[in-house]
Amino acid sequence: MSYTLVTALSDLREEEALKISEERLNSGENPQGILDDARSAMEIVGKRFEDSEYFIPDLVYSGEILQQITAMVKPKLKRNSQVERIGKIIIGTVAGDIHDIGKNIVTFMLDINGFEVHDLGIDVSEQKFVETIKETNINIVGLSGFLTLAFDSMKETIEAIKSAGLRDDVKIMIGGGQIDEEIKKYTGADSYGKDAMAAVSIAKAWLGGK
Amino acid sequence: MKSEKGTVSAYTIDFEPVGRRGKCHKSESLLACAHYVGIGINSICGGTGVCHSCKVQVLRGNVSRPTSKELEAFTPEELAQGWRLACQTYPLTDCKLSVPPESMTTLQRIQVEGKELRVEPELPVRAYQSAFTMPSLSNPKADTDRLIEELNHKYHIHCNTIEINVLRSLSLQLRSWDWRCQVIVRDDQVIGLNPWQTPLLGLAVDLGTTKVAAYLIDMNNGRTLAAKGIMNPQISLGEDIISRITHIIKSPDKSLKIRKLIVEGINDLINSLCIEVGANPEQIFDAVVVGNTAMHHLFVGLPVRQLALSPFVPAVSRALDVKAKDLGLCIASGSYVHLLPNVAGFVGSDHVAMLLATGVWQAKGPIVAIDIGTNTEVSLIRNGKITAVSCASGPAFEGGHIKDGMRAATGAIERLRIADNKIQYQTIDKAPPIGICGSGILDTLCQLFLSGVIDAGGRIREDCSRVRNYKRQREFVLVGEEDHKKQSDITITQRDVRELQLAKAAIRTGIQVLLEANNCTENQIREVIIAGAFGTYIDVASALIIGMLPSLPLDRFRQVGNAAGMGAKLALVSSTKRAEAQSLAARIKYIELGTAPNFNQTFIQTSYLGRYRIREGKREGVD
Structure with a gap:
């Protein structure tokens, strides 16, 4: 069976994926095209994860393959076309919550989809979010929380952003656990995502809208 | 409440080893009595003496003569040892019976079972039998003073107060009981009166x-x-x-x-x-x-x-x-x-009670003690040191978040094997299957992995028989239309497998984090104690094959039933055990799992199926 880079990477065939990348690179192809294919493959990986076909270790594995491809391609990229970043986002698990597996998956998916992610970690205080927004001027924020009571922390964080006079400058999405429209309203967020791929589409839509 | 008069023609039947007693009317069989008090004894033939599934052994007391059905079922030696069919036997006196495990149905799944533990009672509350002198004109002392003085004098104790509700009823009770009663004392306080010679x-x-x-x-x-x-x-x-x-x-x-x-x-x-x-x-x-x-x-x-x-x-x-x-x-x-x-x-x-009941907290170890539930607590005991974690294992093993999952009740698939491409299963009460409970879910995952339907990463393979696509995901048909016509199919979906992987990875990660915090390796674990209802019924071998528990020889695992309940019982009758519980609880060092150094890495590795050990964040296969 012959693979393309898209099928090889999305089927997690490390050897084939690396071999095809190397061959294409050696044939003098524009490295950017290889990276674009890798990104398409990662979208398929994300979709399969969403459908439960892939699991957390598969995501990690796909990331490892991608990293090797990127490392191989990067030196060949022209200077002015560094691995391009389409946007920036601040993300963190809100105060009182320490779950980060879901948040890390979101970070990962955002990263491979071209976002520069400032991950603040777990149990992140309201002040920390506010300070980071001020320091970086990043205007997309993702609040993660798995505990039901994290919804209160999300609400408090968003209120803190408001009192700091920054609410109109940022778009805020929430995710993790059993979040729905009701909770979005309760916390005062702009949007919510059910899974990591949703976070990517929301963030992308916000980029387009600006 | 039953009237006391109605029990004249009834006998007390003591069912061992469950340790339950019930009243049995003369005209009721031992089987009927068992069912009345809620003890699940098999009766596949409906009590007609044909199936021989309700065998019990009469340890004490007299019962009716063996019927022809029983003469068929047992050898003369067995009859002489007291073996009988519960459905054919009627009590003639109070009796004590032993019900062997093979005669028990799985009906009683609300975890009350647990080994009876012997402990020297050291009661925090004592009952003192006393006959008091009656008041008279020459001795018109207050009832309360009379009770306390005579009690302290007779038993050399130092009661000094009486609980207010006892005070309120005491004068009437003493007179209605002819000045003879039991005085119940706790910490030098009279907390109650009990009729003469009634059990405390x-x-x-x-x-x-x-x-x-x-x-x-x-x-x-x-x-x-x-x-x-x-x-x-x-x-x-x-x-x-x-x-x-x-x-x-x-x-x-x-x-x-x-x-x-x-x-x-x-x-x-x-x-x-x-x-x-x-x-x-x-x-x-x-x-x-x-x-x-x-x-x-x-x-x-x-x-x-x-x-x-x-x-x-x-x-x-x-x-x-x-x-x-x-x-x-x-x-x-x-x-x-x-x-x-x-x-x-x-x-x-409940975890403290479990450690108390199993006695492991005093062991040299290393011993791992696990109480599996929606939240799974794990302790590692080593040289008197106890470290504990709590794992969010979720409701998957209670049948929750599983498409056809259910609690352990009638009709739940509780055991499952795949042999020669055939699926064999056993349901609770041998009823037609309506869903699958925790132990069955665990077996299913193990069997699908062993038969290659699921790979080590947990993915259901497309090209296997009984695998189909349904609503955007793959699923494996456990019970299809050909097996039971009335209801919809029972399947295990790809999402179910993911839920189970998360659940079992949480438990295994908990164990691993404890081992690392104590600089232990899996092989050093001398014993793994598994408590709780789910833990009682699981096939440990299945749990090893899917990598939920460390890959150790089977004889290092001990399933102890509802050890928390046993611990509560011990503490009830023993002040020493209460003190022990307090000191053992104070010795437990709690680790927050999410903050353990290698948590994420370990969690990802332990989501894989198969026998392996984790070393420095990596999986190493074990045969």
Whole structure:
């Protein structure tokens, strides 16, 4: 069976994926095209994860393959076309919550989809979010929380952003656990995502809208 | 309540090893009696003596002569040893029976079973039999003074106070009992009077999120007179603890309601336990309650909000003694309820009780003790040091979040094997399958992995028989239309497999984090104790094959049943055990799993199926 880079990477065939990348690179192809294919493959990986076909270790594995491809391609990229970043986002698990597996998956998916992610970690205080927004001027924020009571922390964080006079400058999405429209309203967020791929589409839509 | 008059022609039947007693009418078979008191003895043929599945052994007492059916079923030697068919045998006196495991149905799945442990009673509450001198014009001393003085004199004790409710009824009771009674004393206080020569009863309760088990104990010998379990009535306000806590936070007026639900549930249990042995709840003079920290708090009426948020702090962790009346429990009005200590927000007194009952806390170790549930607590004991974690294993093993999952009840698939491409399964009560419960789910995952339908990463392969695509995901058909025509198929979906992987990875990660914190390797583990209802019924071999538990020889695993309930019983009859529980709880070092150094890495590795050990964050296969 012959693979393309898209099928090889999305089927997690490390050897084939690396071999095809190397061959294409050696044939003098524009490295950017290889990276674009890798990104398409990662979208398929994300979709399969969403459908439960892939699991957390598969995501990690796909990331490892991608990293090797990127490392191989990067030196060949022209200077002015560094691995391009389409946007920036601040993300963190809100105060009182320490779950980060879901948040890390979101970070990962955002990263491979071209976002520069400032991950603040777990149990992140309201002040920390506010300070980071001020320091970086990043205007997309993702609040993660798995505990039901994290919804209160999300609400408090968003209120803190408001009192700091920054609410109109940022778009805020929430995710993790059993979040729905009701909770979005309760916390005062702009949007919510059910899974990591949703976070990517929301963030992308916000980029387009600006 | 049954009238006492109706029991003249009834005998007391003692069922071992479950340790339950019930009244049996002359005209009722032993089988009917067993079913009446709720002991599940097989009766596949419906009590006609044909199937021989209700074999019991009469240890003491006289019963009817063997029927022709029984002469067929047993050899003369067996008959001489007391072996009988419960459906063919009628009691002629009080009897003591032994019910072998093969005769038990799996009906009683609300975890009340547990080994009967022997402990020298050292009662925190004592009953003193006393005959008092009657008052007269020459000796018109106050009733209370008479009682205390004569009691202290006779038994060389130092009672000095009398509980107010006892004071209120004492004069009447002494006279109606002709000045002969038992005086119940706790910490130099008279907390009750009991009729002459009635047993002193105690109550042990294990409060689980899903199930509540209660035991009625004869305090003088520590024996369990009756045991019963119910589903936690709070389930109506949320299946899991967090949703109940959220419920209270959203509407604080509900906290009273949620407390009332559990108190009423326990009171109902007390009543039915007492009816079973013909006792009065007023004869219960002491109680011990264990449970997870949240249930403990919900029962006592303590604030719970802080339990659900990092850093997950209990309101109280030390042991408590609270008046039964203040908690709303309908037992003797002067009695107290002892609550064993908690350890952390997600490691409660039930885990302490389990460590107490199994005695492992004093072992050299390393020993791993696990209580599997929606929340799984794991302790590692090594050289007197105890380290504990709590793992969010989720409801998958209770059948929750699984498409065709169900609790362990009639019709649930509880065992499953795949051999020669054929699926063989066993359901609870041998009823037609309607779903699959925890032990069956575990078996299924193991069998699908062994037969290659699921790969080590947990993915269902496309090209296998019985695998189909349904609603955007793959699923494996366990029971299809050809197997049972009436209902819809029973399947295991790809999402189900993922839920199970998350659940089992949480448990395995907990064990691994404890090992690393203690610089231990898996091979050094001498014993793995598995407690709890689910843990009792699982096939340990299946759990090893899917990598839920460390890959060790099977003889290092011990399934101990409801050890939390056993621990509660021990603490009920022994002051020393109560003190031990307090000191062992204080020795437990709690580790927050999410903050352990290699948590994420380990979690990802342990989501794989198969036998392996984890070393420096990597998986190494084991044969």
